[in-house]
Amino acid sequence: MIRRVWREDFRIIGYYTGLVTIGVGLLMLIPMTTSLVFREWASALDFAVSVALTLLVGYTLALVCRTKSTPGLTHAMVIAAGSWLVAMVLSGVPYVLSGHSESFLDACFDTMSGYTTTGMFLLQDLDHISQGLNMWRHLLTYVGGQGIVVLALTFLIGSTGGAFKIMVGEGKEEKLEPNVRHIAVLIWRISLIYLGVGTVVLGLIAMANGIKPYLAFFHGAYIFMSAWSTGGFAPYSQNMLYYHSSTMEIASMVFFILGSFNFALHYAVWSGNRREILRNVEIVSFTITVLTTFSLVCLALMQRGVYPNAVALFRRGFFQLISGHTTTGQSNIYARTFVREWGPLGMLATTIAMAIGASAASTGGGFKGLRMGIIVKGIATDIRKLLSPERAVVTGHYHHLHDNTLTDSVVKSAAVIVVLYVLIYVVGAIVGMAYGYPMADALFESVSAGSNTGLSCGVTQASMPTLLKIVYMLEMWMGRLEFLSVFTLFGFIATSFRSMRVRKAAV
Amino acid sequence: MDERARMKRMASLRHGLLGMLTEVAFAGGLIGVAFLISWLFFAGR
Numbered sequence: 353m354i355r356r357v358w359r360e361d362f363r364i365i366g367y368y369t370g371l372v373t374i375g376v377g378l379l380m381l382i383p384m385t386t387s388l389v390f391r392e393w394a395s396a397l398d399f400a401v402s403v404a405l406t407l408l409v410g411y412t413l414a415l416v417c418r419t420k421s422t423p424g425l426t427h428a429m430v431i432a433a434g435s436w437l438v439a440m441v442l443s444g445v446p447y448v449l450s451g452h453s454e455s456f457l458d459a460c461f462d463t464m465s466g467y468t469t470t471g472m473f474l475l476q477d478l479d480h481i482s483q484g485l486n487m488w489r490h491l492l493t494y495v496g497g498q499g500i501v502v503l504a505l506t507f508l509i510g511s512t513g514g515a516f517k518i519m520v521g522e523g524k525e526e527k528l529e530p531n532v533r534h535i536a537v538l539i540w541r542i543s544l545i546y547l548g549v550g551t552v553v554l555g556l557i558a559m560a561n562g563i564k565p566y567l568a569f570f571h572g573a574y575i576f577m578s579a580w581s582t583g584g585f586a587p588y589s590q591n592m593l594y595y596h597s598s599t600m601e602i603a604s605m606v607f608f609i610l611g612s613f614n615f616a617l618h619y620a621v622w623s624g625n626r627r628e629i630l631r632n633v634e635i636v637s638f639t640i641t642v643l644t645t646f647s648l649v650c651l652a653l654m655q656r657g658v659y660p661n662a663v664a665l666f667r668r669g670f671f672q673l674i675s676g677h678t679t680t681g682q683s684n685i686y687a688r689t690f691v692r693e694w695g696p697l698g699m700l701a702t703t704i705a706m707a708i709g710a711s712a713a714s715t716g717g718g719f720k721g722l723r724m725g726i727i728v729k730g731i732a733t734d735i736r737k738l739l740s741p742e743r744a745v746v747t748g749h750y751h752h753l754h755d756n757t758l759t760d761s762v763v764k765s766a767a768v769i770v771v772l773y774v775l776i777y778v779v780g781a782i783v784g785m786a787y788g789y790p791m792a793d794a795l796f797e798s799v800s801a802g803s804n805t806g807l808s809c810g811v812t813q814a815s816m817p818t819l820l821k822i823v824y825m826l827e828m829w830m831g832r833l834e835f836l837s838v839f840t841l842f843g844f845i846a847t848s849f850r851s852m853r854v855r856k857a858a859v
Numbered sequence: 860m861d862e863r864a865r866m867k868r869m870a871s872l873r874h875g876l877l878g879m880l881t882e883v884a885f886a887g888g889l890i891g892v893a894f895l896i897s898w899l900f901f902a903g904r
Contacts (some may be wrong), residue, residue: 606887624877654900663897
């Protein structure tokens with residue numbers, strides 16, 4: 353039986369959503385400062401207005417709904433899903449004020465794409481936006497990768513009993529430490545250390561490629577934030593192609609491969625358990641699928657004679673493939689190259705890579721290597737059972753941080769999530785095809801949105817149908833939060849209406 | 860900070876640094892294998 357919704361439920365949800373909103377408002381101070389440093393007064397004013405509005409909404413929610421109650425699992429799920437929606441809307445205000453978004457929906461598309469680390473964009477004249485707005489775009493994706501609730505947990509919420517549940521609602525379900533605040537701090541510590549290293553490395557490469565020193569480190573920070581968070585944004589519309597630098601591409605590749613790792617794996621490896629990187633089921637599954645899909649890409653590109661030598665094949669082919677597989681979406685080819693040069697097999701291999709995606713509890717999307725590994729091991733165990741004598745007890749195992757027994761419920765829950773991902777990929781593709789896009793293009797773009805990758809074959813642009821924009825936004829949101837919290841939010845809204853009707857009938 | 864706490868901190872820093880190097884080496888190895896695959900495709904043409 354589904355329980356009724358009471359006023360206290362709304363207070364708990366409103367209070368914690370308010371805290372997350374305050375976190376978003378405070379975050380806007382960083383791009384505002386960037387604009388001030390670069391003397392972009394109009395942009396600084398846009399951010400000042402946005403900060404004021406976001407803090408006003410956040411504080412109003414937190415004050416009106418002030419409560420000492422601890423969130424339960426339902427609240428936690430609704431808070432996680434709802435916070436992302438509120439953050440998406442308010443974060444879009446600077447986009448609209450900048451005049452670079454054609455509509456508020458386009459601004460929301462970009463912020464949803466940023467927070468979910470997708471990397472698709474509808475922003476106009478990207479090459480001439482302010483440094484402040486550029487900082488905001490990349491900051492969105494950096495924070496989205498770690499999780500906005502994780503950010504709020506670190507600085508605002510603290511270790512309440514429901515805090516871990518909210519984090520689970522955001523797709524970060526690995527319990528690295530008993531204290532939830534310590535988990536959030538750990539995630540941020542790993543990310544910030546890499547941010548320092550990455551900014552310096554990529555900044556130096558940018559400088560060596562002729563970018564002015566003070567700008568080079570901003571570029572370094574932008575590209576790192578985009579790579580580590582498996583986001584895919586870049587400061588210019590040509591994305592990685594702008595730099596014409598293989599060194600930059602290889603460095604970025606290293607960072608987005610690392611960004612696609614499970615935070616629990618980072619923690620294990622950084623705590624001295626370095627062999628885990630070779631034994632973990634996710635990494636084994638990731639390595640196998642990367643090399644298999646890359647071989648398919650090589651086959652497709654060789655058949656069509658697209659690249660003249662192995663270096664060009666590796667530089668374009670592997671960068672695109674691994675960018676898709678880690679769900680990053682950075683690109684060193686033009687969008688239409690997929691259709692015009694890569695052909696159906698190249699596009700299909702990239703689509704499969706995107707659909708599988710990165711690791712669980714990482715900054716990446718897709719249905720994740722862990723689930724892929726579990727399902728394959730489940731199938732292998734079933735085959736072993738069939739081949740063994742009837743009385744034999746056959747149990748499967750998989751290694752993820754420690755040796756785990758493969759139970760039917762583990763395989764079932766992995767399979768359910770994979771089915772849901774496939775479902776959103778297919779629905780998005782059907783809507784695309786209904787608008788007249790070819791099947792390969794519609795499927796590629798839908799999988800890219802649903803797996804939070806952001807690679808585009810040319811479908812995503814400001815002139816695309818409004819319904820398709822909304823479908824892609826829903827795909828990004830559901831794909832990022834892994835369905836459960838979004839479904840709980842829908843269920844909560846439906847239950848609220850039903851409770852209201854019951855109360856009215858009683859009156 | 861006493862000697863024991865200092866040693867613990869040093870060990871944690873060492874593990875962190877080695878962990879980071881391990882991760883970078885893994886990513887580098889994967890990129891290397893991918894380069895080998897593309898080279899093999901051209902060599903076997």
